[in-house]
Amino acid sequence: MRTTLNTEELNKRCAEVFELQEGDYIWDVEVIDGQVYVNMEEVTEKGDTVIFDYKPDMSERPEALDYLLGKRDDFND
Numbered sequence: 001m002r003t004t005l006n007t008e009e010l011n012k013r014c015a016e017v018f019e020l021q022e023g024d025y026i027w028d029v030e031v032i033d034g035q036v037y038v039n040m041e042e043v044t045e046k047g048d049t050v051i052f053d054y055k056p057d058m059s060e061r062p063e064a065l066d067y068l069l070g071k072r073d074d075f076n077d
Helices: 007-017 062-069
Strands: 025-032 035-043 049-054
Touching: 007 025, 007 062, 025 062
Parallel strands: none
Antiparallel strands: 025 035, 035 049
């Protein structure tokens, strides 16, 4: 299952759900076999861009996950 949100809305919502740093950018959120993958990039202190999959444990945050996937429009985590 993949998010239905555009990247602008996804980044806005991810900033509410996670503690993003300046230079962090979220490209996608996907759930595969119960594991959440947040495809993101961040800028290192040296100015390099690193792209990776962040794998947060969202098992105790189902409402927040639904918010990121576009299944709900209210965030009440």
